[in-house]
Amino acid sequence: MKRKATAVWNGTIKEGNGHITTASTVLDKTQYSFNSRFADGVGTNPEELLAAAHAGCFSMKLSLDLTEAGFKPESLETESTVTLEDGKVVLSRLSLKAKVPGIGDGDFQEIARKAKDTCPISVAFSFPIELEAVLL
Known part of the structure; x- marks a missing residue:
């Protein structure tokens, strides 16, 4: 693929x-600057993407692993906050709120950590990834 x-x-x-355009056109000449x-200009940026x-x-991989x-x-x-410092991306912080009937917090935390470590985007990153996972 x-x-x-x-x-x-x-x-x-x-x-x-x-501007950035994706093959699916979900982003279609989406401006960036x-x-x-x-600053706070209108448009997207590489770190937001x-x-x-x-x-x-991560959300899709966690769904797979839970299933x-x-x-x-x-x-x-899931919210991801990517941090750019001194011209380098230095961190992605995942904050997860999940509703998963019938699972205990210990199993949930273990499966969430596994998903964090093995989702294809996490594997592509060379910087640290933090995870805060809350079971609602």
């Missing part, structure tokens, strides 16, 4: 701007 996205950038780093990355990918991948363990997840809400 291969997935594609295209980024176009015009101009200098501070005055320029660009210096201000959307380093990493966070979205990580939250989505394989005999549990039926009702809802998995």
Whole structure:
């Protein structure tokens, strides 16, 4: 399986701007700029896209792992916060709120840790990943 996205950038780093388009067109010429990355400008940025990918991948992997363990997840809400410091991504922090009927907290924490360590996006990252998992 291969997935594609295209980024176009015009101009200098501070005055320029660009747009990102995914093959599915979920992102369709979605703007990004210096201000959307380093200030509060309108548009997306690479770190936000990493966070979205990580939250989505982890949630799907956790759903798979829970199902394989005999549990039926009702809802998995994951927030990923990606930290950029000194020009490097240094951390992704996953915060999970889950409703999974019939599971104990110990089993839940173990399965969530496994999903954190083995989801394809986590495996691609070379920086630390933290997880706070709350069973509702």
